[in-house]
Amino acid sequence: MRTRPIIASALALGMIAAACASDSSDPIDPPTAAELPATAAELPATEPANTGPDTDQPAERFTTITLVTYDSFPQADTSINAALDAFTEQTSIGVELLVAGDTGTMLSKAALTVGNPEGDVMWGIDNTFLSRALNDGIFEQGVLFDPENVPAEFLALVPNGEALPVDFGDVCVNYDIGYFVENELDLPTSLQDLAAPAYRDLLVVQNPATSSPGLAFLLASIDEFGADGWQAYWQQLTDNGVQIVDSWTDAYYGSFTWAGGGDRPLVVSYGSSPPAEVIFADPSRDDAPTGVIESTCFRQIEFAGVLAGTDHPDEAAELVRFLGSEQFQAELALNLFVYPANSAVALPQEFEDFAVVPEMSRTLDPDLIDENRSDWIDEWSTLALG
Amino acid sequence: MKNGACAANRLPSRVVAALAVGPIAGLVVFYLWPFTTLLARAINGSTVADTLSRGATWDIAWFTLWQAVVSTAITMLVGLAPAYIVARFEFPGRQLLVGVLTAIFVLPTVVMGAAFLALLPDSLDRTVWAVIAAHVVFNLAVMVRIVGAFWEHLPIDMESAAATLGASRWRIFVDISLPLLRPSLSAAGAIIFLFTFTSFGVIRILGSAGTRTLEIEVWRRATQLGDISGAAVLSVLQLAVLAVVVGWSTRAQRQHARAVDLRPEQDRRRTKSPGERRFVTLVAVGTAALCIAPLAAMAIRSFRSASGWSTTAWTTLGKAEVRPGIRLGIDPVGALVNSIQNAAWASSFAVLLGAVASLAIAAAGRGGRLLDVGLMLPIGTSAVTIGFGMLITFDTPPFDWRAEWWLVPVGHALVALPFVVRTTVGVLRSVDPSLQDAAATLGASPTRAWWNVVVPFLWRPLAVGAALAAAISLGEFGATSFLSRSGGETLPIAIDELLGRTGSLLQAQGYALATILAVTTVSLIVGVSRIHDMTGLAHQRSGSETVDR
Numbered sequence: 001m002r003t004r005p006i007i008a009s010a011l012a013l014g015m016i017a018a019a020c021a022s023d024s025s026d027p028i029d030p031p032t033a034a035e036l037p038a039t040a041a042e043l044p045a046t047e048p049a050n051t052g053p054d055t056d057q058p059a060e061r062f063t064t065i066t067l068v069t070y071d072s073f074p075q076a077d078t079s080i081n082a083a084l085d086a087f088t089e090q091t092s093i094g095v096e097l098l099v100a101g102d103t104g105t106m107l108s109k110a111a112l113t114v115g116n117p118e119g120d121v122m123w124g125i126d127n128t129f130l131s132r133a134l135n136d137g138i139f140e141q142g143v144l145f146d147p148e149n150v151p152a153e154f155l156a157l158v159p160n161g162e163a164l165p166v167d168f169g170d171v172c173v174n175y176d177i178g179y180f181v182e183n184e185l186d187l188p189t190s191l192q193d194l195a196a197p198a199y200r201d202l203l204v205v206q207n208p209a210t211s212s213p214g215l216a217f218l219l220a221s222i223d224e225f226g227a228d229g230w231q232a233y234w235q236q237l238t239d240n241g242v243q244i245v246d247s248w249t250d251a252y253y254g255s256f257t258w259a260g261g262g263d264r265p266l267v268v269s270y271g272s273s274p275p276a277e278v279i280f281a282d283p284s285r286d287d288a289p290t291g292v293i294e295s296t297c298f299r300q301i302e303f304a305g306v307l308a309g310t311d312h313p314d315e316a317a318e319l320v321r322f323l324g325s326e327q328f329q330a331e332l333a334l335n336l337f338v339y340p341a342n343s344a345v346a347l348p349q350e351f352e353d354f355a356v357v358p359e360m361s362r363t364l365d366p367d368l369i370d371e372n373r374s375d376w377i378d379e380w381s382t383l384a385l386g
Numbered sequence: 387m388k389n390g391a392c393a394a395n396r397l398p399s400r401v402v403a404a405l406a407v408g409p410i411a412g413l414v415v416f417y418l419w420p421f422t423t424l425l426a427r428a429i430n431g432s433t434v435a436d437t438l439s440r441g442a443t444w445d446i447a448w449f450t451l452w453q454a455v456v457s458t459a460i461t462m463l464v465g466l467a468p469a470y471i472v473a474r475f476e477f478p479g480r481q482l483l484v485g486v487l488t489a490i491f492v493l494p495t496v497v498m499g500a501a502f503l504a505l506l507p508d509s510l511d512r513t514v515w516a517v518i519a520a521h522v523v524f525n526l527a528v529m530v531r532i533v534g535a536f537w538e539h540l541p542i543d544m545e546s547a548a549a550t551l552g553a554s555r556w557r558i559f560v561d562i563s564l565p566l567l568r569p570s571l572s573a574a575g576a577i578i579f580l581f582t583f584t585s586f587g588v589i590r591i592l593g594s595a596g597t598r599t600l601e602i603e604v605w606r607r608a609t610q611l612g613d614i615s616g617a618a619v620l621s622v623l624q625l626a627v628l629a630v631v632v633g634w635s636t637r638a639q640r641q642h643a644r645a646v647d648l649r650p651e652q653d654r655r656r657t658k659s660p661g662e663r664r665f666v667t668l669v670a671v672g673t674a675a676l677c678i679a680p681l682a683a684m685a686i687r688s689f690r691s692a693s694g695w696s697t698t699a700w701t702t703l704g705k706a707e708v709r710p711g712i713r714l715g716i717d718p719v720g721a722l723v724n725s726i727q728n729a730a731w732a733s734s735f736a737v738l739l740g741a742v743a744s745l746a747i748a749a750a751g752r753g754g755r756l757l758d759v760g761l762m763l764p765i766g767t768s769a770v771t772i773g774f775g776m777l778i779t780f781d782t783p784p785f786d787w788r789a790e791w792w793l794v795p796v797g798h799a800l801v802a803l804p805f806v807v808r809t810t811v812g813v814l815r816s817v818d819p820s821l822q823d824a825a826a827t828l829g830a831s832p833t834r835a836w837w838n839v840v841v842p843f844l845w846r847p848l849a850v851g852a853a854l855a856a857a858i859s860l861g862e863f864g865a866t867s868f869l870s871r872s873g874g875e876t877l878p879i880a881i882d883e884l885l886g887r888t889g890s891l892l893q894a895q896g897y898a899l900a901t902i903l904a905v906t907t908v909s910l911i912v913g914v915s916r917i918h919d920m921t922g923l924a925h926q927r928s929g930s931e932t933v934d935r
Contacts, residue, residue, distance in 0.1 A: 076717065273888045280892050
């Protein structure tokens with residue numbers, strides 16, 4: 001057991017400290033100073049050792065830049081990381097990943113550190129946060145990304161080109177196929193259906209105040225029923241026994257009939273959840289146990305951009321262009337469970353088979369979202385949580 | 387003779403001041419400075435007015451307060467019996483019981499909350515009672531460890547004498563044990579209150595949606611709404627309420643500290659009468675059942691798959707490829723190593739600073755009280771505000787520390803420090819002053835008398851504190867989770883990521899990893915008590931020939 005020597009040394013240190021305390025007027029410094037260099041030498045082994053233009057890099061202008069991401073971005077070992085390594089080989093620009101938390105946390109930090117950012121490039125601001133990011137000026141202005149094969153409606157969201165659309169995905173109501181077959185129940189086909197008596201006590205959603213899919217579902221209802229009509233819809237949902245929980249994990253693993261042994265066969269989740277259920281199934285299976293109700297889908301589009309105040313604007317821009325390239329975009333589906341924004345990239349087989357890219361997915365203007373988010377959430381809370 | 391204890395630790399004030407330098411510097415640099423930097427940047431007059439005039443603010447504050455008071459009171463009542471048997475009796479599985487209790491306390495709430503939810507009857511799901519029940523079970527360890535550590539040092543002769551004179555067990559407890567225990571009771575109560583007052587994960591998972599403590603509301607404003615200004619105001623409000631409660635408890639702790647001749651060695655014994663045996667067995671089994679149930683639920687879920695039972699989650703845990711060609715990018719083994727390294731450093735920092743801080747607090751008067759309360763502040767302060775504060779404070783040379791590996795263990799140590807201090811100070815304050823008088827009479831200098839008489843009492847509480855600090859660091863999901871990280875994924879973070887993704891295999895792996903974390907924690911705690919039992923022998927000699935009172 002590794003723990004014992006550690007505790008023994010912790011105790012020893014404490015004893016040293018106490019011993020020093022009694023006969024020296026400077027009790028803290030000696031043991032700490034003596035101990036710290038030891039780990040400083042050990043620890044870098046756990047980090048990528050590419051923090052500087054080091055000896056074994058022959059290239060004349062080797063620079064390492066930092067890519068700031070949200071926490072579900074893979075840190076090592078995956079084909080996404082291999083693609084980043086390939087970028088380093090091609091350009092002599094090293095890429096270090098820095099995980100900043102969930103998207104909201106990442107943006108708040110970027111807003112606090114505008115001008116002296118934690119990294120050089122940021123991946124993953126989505127359209128529900130985009131306006132705030134642009135208003136706070138977290139992205140460097142006037143960088144050219146030369147987007148190729150990116151749908152015009154995505155590019156229209158960043159008219160001044162501050163960031164590059166890199167991927168998209170949908171938040172949709174998922175259903176447990178087995179439950180609907182067993183109970184000989186027809187599937188709901190619209191948001192309005194979810195408020196029908198046939199689906200009483202069957203739906204679980206997330207609190208939009210604390211969960212990003214929860215917010216997306218609220219926005220979908222605002223898109224459908226309008227800024228003055230969604231309140232009535234939510235009243236109907238509440239009367240129809242909708243369950244509200246705080247996070248995606250609670251909803252999917254706690255309440256959903258398929259995944260958690262809960263009692264709700266309808267859950268707000270992602271459009272890519274069905275293929276994930278196949279890929280990460282145990283035991284393995286070749287059909288998806290869940291499906292997606294297309295008309296409920298709300299589209300999330302994610303962006304990457306150069307952080308304002310970076311010391312390496314050129315290298316950072318080069319990395320963002322690479323993030324939009326076919327080489328990198330091809331790795332997105334299986335690693336992040338999102339669709340590539342670059343429409344020239346083909347989807348892997350599991351996605352062709354089990355994922356639905358809805359013909360028409362809902363969106364709302366990012367400015368409108370940013371302006372009203374707080375009020376909508378407050379209004380929703382009063383109405384749905386009482 | 388009420389305040390005799392502090393007067394008696396007569397160290398030259400020069401020495402006391404020197405002792406206090408380290409802890410104060412740590413507190414100022416890593417807590418006060420980042421926190422005030424954030425406040426100065428974020429708060430302005432109009433947000434203060436807006437936030438305080440909002441009705442919701444006061445609803446949240448009131449809920450935060452009452453649930454914390456109720457949770458603390460119930461935890462203290464329920465925790466007395468296990469603290470007693472752990473302190474006084476030697477029985478099979480004693481160390482294991484303490485280990486398991488501690489594991490429950492430090493395991494990340496995302497895991498324990500889910501396990502607890504699986505156990506609760508449906509009628510209790512997502513109610514405030516579920517929250518309070520979880521708070522009680524999760525915080526029992528604080529009672530057992532802090533009160534237990536103190537209790538086992540209380541001389542048993544007074545209880546024996548009372549028993550000889552015919553006092554009932556209950557009378558002995560109420561008239562003798564309870565008054566002597568008061569300093570440790572208020573210490574434990576203050577910590578339990580802090581934890582339940584700043585409760586985050588338990589409320590989000592077990593409470594009904596929208597149930598909010600101030601801690602949750604600060605997080606929500608700062609991260610989800612980008613309203614850092616409003617978050618900062620709420621976080622000050624949170625501290626203000628806490629300051630009042632903790633200040634009161636600290637005063638109580640000092641007022642009720644009575645000098646008794648504590649004994650450095652344990653007075654634990656095997657049970658004698660059948661009645662005693664029944665009592666110990668009942669309490670031990672009851673406590674074990676309370677805390678093993680959620681752990682077992684968690685372990686069981688790691689073997690659950692869509693089609694029944696499966697060990698795939700465990701056999702694939704260390705493998706980079708989940709399916710041919712598909713990798714997850716989460717490295718559980720690396721995360722475990724990172725966590726253990728962090729824990730070792732955090733524990734070292736905490737014990738180091740905690741030892742000198744305790745000596746200073748016990749020896750100094752009013753200043754000591756201030757330091758004591760000061761050290762409690764970090765656990766009572768919203769994690770997100772400290773994390774964000776560090777981000778904007780340590781961002782320019784020579785203080786460009788935001789990417790330093792050691793910032794995480796230092797942050798953990800800050801949270802663990804009060805545990806080390808509270809377990810230690812209670813014991814130190816109660817050292818019988820007549821011992822030092824006796825040493826002085828025999829010609830020892832004040833420093834030497836203090837060194838020979840007071841210091842030997844340090845080892846046991848420090849060992850307990852070290853283990854707690856390491857365990858807290860292993861499960862810590864607070865301020866440091868708001869620091870950005872590069873490569874240094876820890877176990878709680880890896881678990882959270884696994885449970886945050888779709889796929890039955892990943893969910894089972896998340897619970898497998900949580901089981902590993904639990905087992906690591908239990909081994910740590912049990913290991914430390916073993917080591918202590920060995921080192922404890924070396925110190926038994928000093929201080930055991932006490933002057934009779």
